[in-house]
Each structure stands twice: as structure tokens, then as C-alpha cells.
């Protein structure tokens with residue numbers, strides 16, 4: 001147990017010192033993998049090059065609120081209502097949290 | 103945000119020496135040096151390009167080589183917009199510069215002629231061999247020429263399929279331009295399953311759009327071997343609204359099943375050859391199977407497509423090979439550029455996680471297929487997919503079609519988003 005703790009502390013220190021690689025692993029986390037599906041329409045990292053809205057950098061609460069509003073129909077949509085109905089609260093939270101870090 | 107690091111990331115973070123020192127301070131030793139790993143990707147369509155890009159994003163330490171014979175890839179998506187005269191060929195051209203320069207993918211302009219799975223290497227047309235640790239196979243689809251008698255590779259120059267974009271798109275566009283007013287454009291769509299289920303019907307729509315403006319006495323005739331098609335109600339509503347009776351769709355039971363064609367006279371024979379239709383421009387889209395290299399490597403089953411573990415897209419035939427895009431059997435997902443893009447990311451994540459000894463995460467992903475009925479009239483079909491009980495299934499209650507009674511401004515918005523979708527997915531795959 002103690003060893004695990006030490007190990008974790010070293011990692012945090014190393015990552016913080018070098019300011020890298022955390023994103024690498026984060027991108028293959030569940031939230032990151034799910035969010036990559038958003039990028040097909042909204043651009044890599046949620047930065048849209050065209051007429052689609054960009055979706056990066058929103059505080060997670062706002063993104064979660066919007067996705068849930070699409071899901072329950074209180075926010076009108078062309079297609080996002082049909083997508084949001086496929087996700088649970090937990091999945092919405094994971095994606096919103098990841099998108100907020102971009 | 104998940105903050106979780108595995109040993110490999112950790113080693114990368116602090117440098118191998120530092121890691122060893124840090125680890126021995128904790129009383130744990132690394133399990134040997136990290137092996138150099140190589141992934142080879144066959145095919146630079148949306149499947150292969152996305153896989154290559156995301157492999158490097160997920161693990162910048164990986165060496166990734168993409169093999170694709172063409173220097174320029176023309177997207178099939180938006181190729182119907184070219185036929186409708188809305189955009190030019192340059193607007194659907196994608197290249198591999200960003201993959202190479204920004205994402206560190208090695209791009210080899212070559213064709214793979216053999217997969218030597220036992221030796222874990224691929225052989226290129228030029229004679230060179232590339233070894234791999236993991237191989238991603240994304241060669242798209244190949245035609246089954248046995249479905250419409252009289253149609254084959256030899257006549258494609260006169261009777262284009264235009265189902266692989268590029269030269270074929272150009273041929274069909276030029277034939278439509280050269281056609282006299284009052285002519286008949288005949289489309290023969292493929293049998294299921296095939297690349298882009300709504301594609302033939304978007305094609306009919308946008309050619310009618312072109313005819314309406316330039317050749318208003320002309321007709322579009324669809325001779326179908328099926329009894330129905332994707333977004334049928336939405337398409338037909340739009341056809342009535344914009345094109346009156348210019349487009350005629352004939353299902354198999356109504357005499358649409360094509361028996362054979364005469365390529366020289368552009369005649370199409372249906373109902374066991376008893377009914378003859380004369381086309382001024384003829385577009386035969388044969389039924390399909392997995393890309394040739396996948397067939398030759400034995401990655402296909404009796405259906406002609408490649409069975410995979412639908413969680414990871416690992417081939418059921420060879421554990422070091424992943425098959426994505428049109429070639430793969432992906433449960434409920436349609437054969438689309440959007441699906442290929444998503445599957446590229448899924449296989450990339452599966453490979454990276456496997457290489458660091460982690461299990462694959464359950465997939466949850468979306469597909470949206472936009473179609474234009476007219477330049478400012480867009481419709482879509484969407485779905486969310488989940489890996490469940492061994493296959494990819496639609497999440498109940500999610501997805502569906504654009505509303506049948508949507509007002510015009512919604513159709514206009516969806517048309518704008520169709521363009522936005524194109525800009526985003528091409529950027530996400532090749533940018």
C-alpha cells in the first residue's frame with residue numbers, strides 16, 4: 001500500500017515537472033475515447049474548421065447541461081437530440097470533463 | 103480527467119534512466135527495456151488515415167507507416183456534390199502532407215501486394231518489405247462483378263460506377279454535362295450491404311438538381327434490386343417538392359431488378375431480360391465485398407467481408423491484424439466514411455492499450471450520414487452505437503431520421519451542417 005502511494009507520488013511529480021505525457025494517457029481514457037467520436041463532426045480536439053460549432057474548453061457543468069438539454073428535448077437541435085439520447089449521465093460527465101481540458 | 107499512467111508513459115515522462123532510478127527507489131524494477139514497435143497501416147482513406155493519425159496522438163512513441171498508392175485521395179463523400187455542379191474536383195481532394203509533417207506518420211506511396219502474416223511483414227509492389235508488430239488493414243471495398251451481367255472492369259471507362267471517387271467521378275460528371283436535354287440518366291444501385299446506403303439516392307437528387315437548371319426535359323431513372331432504401335420517405339418528399347416527377351424509382355418487385363446490360367448501346371434489361379431501358383448516361387454500381395488485399399490475405403469469411411472482434415477491430419483470423427472501414431463486419435454500423443473514421447480511432451486505442459498491457463475500453467460511438475436533396479435542403483440519419491454482448495449494436499431510443507415535418511429552415515441548417523461535417527471529418531482524418 002505504502003509502495004503504491006510512493007509510486008503515484010513520483011509519477012505526479014515527474015509529470016508535473018516535465019509538464020508532459022498526462023494528455024497522452026488521458027486521450028485513451030474512457031472519456032477521451034468516447035469524445036473522439038465528437039471530433040468527426042466538430043473537428044479534432046473539438047475545434048471546428050467550418051460551420052459546425054466548436055465544443056472545446058467549455059466548463060464541464062455547461063457542457064453537461066447542454067447535452068442533457070438536448071437529450072430531454074428542452075434545447076432544440078437538428079441532430080444532437082438524436083445523439084444525446086444514446087448516452088447515460090455518467091458518459092455525458094466523462095465526455096464533458098474531457099472536452100473541458102482541451 | 104482521468105489521471106492514470108502506465109509504466110511506459112512513466113518511463114517516457116522521466117526518461118528511461120530516471121525511471122529506473124525512481125523505480126528502484128520504490129523497490130520496483132522495470133520489466134526490461136521497451137521494445138521498438140511498428141504499426142503499418144494499409145490504405146489512406148478515412149479509415150487508415152484516421153488510424154495512423156490517432157495512433158501517433160495516443161502514443162507519440164510509436165512508429166507508424168501508412169501505405170497508400172495515390173498521392174491524392176478523392177473523397178467519395180461530397181462527390182455527388184461534384185456531379186450536381188455545386189463544387190469542383192479540387193474541393194474533394196485530400197493529401198497526406200499533414201499526416202507526415204504534423205503527426206509524424208511515415209507515408210509510403212506504394213501498393214501492398216501481399217500480407218505475409220507468418221513473417222509479420224507486408225510486401226510492396228516495388229519489391230520492398232515492411233515489417234510490422236501490428237497491422238491495420240483499411241483497403242475499402244472491391245466490386246462483385248458477377249451481379250450485373252455485361253458489366254466489368256473493361257467497360258468502366260464508358261459506364262462509370264463512380265463509387266470510388268476520382269477519375270470515375272470526372273467521367274460521370276463529363277458524361278452528364280455532354281448529355282442532351284431530354285436524355286435519361288439511369289442509376290443501377292447495388293445490393294446490400296454496400297458503401298454509403300443513401301449514396302445512390304443523393305446522387306439521383308443532385309443530378310436532378312443539375313438537370314432542373316440546365317436540362318429540364320431530362321429524367322433520372324433508378325432501377326433497384328432492393329425493395330426500399332435509406333431515408334426513403336425523406337428523399338421522396340424532397341424529390342416531389344423540388345423535382346416533380348423527374349426522378350423515378352423502380353423497386354425490384356416493380357421491375358427494377360437488372361438482369362444484364364449492353365455496354366455498347368447503353369441498354370439495360372430488367373425482368374429476366376424482357377424489358378429494355380435505353381440510357382443516355384448509365385451509372386452501374388455493382389454489389390461489393392472487402393478490398394482485394396483483404397480477400398487475398400484470407401481475412402474474409404463467406405460473406406466476402408472481414409470478421410473482427412467488434413470491441414477492438416482485431417481480425418478473427420489473425421491476432422496481430424486489425425481490419426477497419428468498409429472491409430470490416432462492424433455489427434449495426436453502416437459502411438460510411440464516418441464509421442471508418444471512428445473505427446480508425448477505436449483500433450488505434452485498442453492497439454495502444456494492448457501494447458501497454460491494458461484491456462480495451464467498451465466502445466460507444468456515433469454515426470451521422472447527411473445527404474443533400476438539393477443544395478439548401480439537407481436530411482440526415484444518425485445513431486449511437488455500443489459494444490454489447492459481443493457485437494456493435496444501436497443504443498435503443500437513440501438516433502433516427504430528420505423529422506418528416508421539419509420546416510424549411512431546419513433542412514437549410516442540415517445542408518449547412520453537411521458542408522460543416524465534410525470540413526470537420528476531412529480535417530479529423532487527414533488534417
Ligand SMILES: Cc1cc2nc3c(=O)[nH]c(=O)nc-3n(C[C@H](O)[C@H](O)[C@H](O)COP(=O)(O)OP(=O)(O)OC[C@H]3O[C@@H](n4cnc5c(N)ncnc54)[C@H](O)[C@@H]3O)c2cc1C
Nearest residue numbers: 145147148149178179214241242298427428437438439440
Ligand atoms: C457517392 C458516395 C457518397 C458518400 N457519402 C458519404 C457521406 O456523406 N458520409 C459518409 O460517412 N460516408 C459517405 N460515403 C462512404 C465512404 O466514402 C466510405 O464508406 C469510406 O470511404 C470508407 O473508407 P475506408 O477507409 O474503409 O476505404 P476507402 O475510402 O476506400 O479507402 C481505402 C484506401 O485504401 C487504398 N488501398 C486499397 N488497396 C490497397 C493496397 N493493396 N495497398 C495500399 N493501399 C490500398 C485505396 O487506394 C484507398 O485510398 C460515400 C460513398 C460514396 C460512393
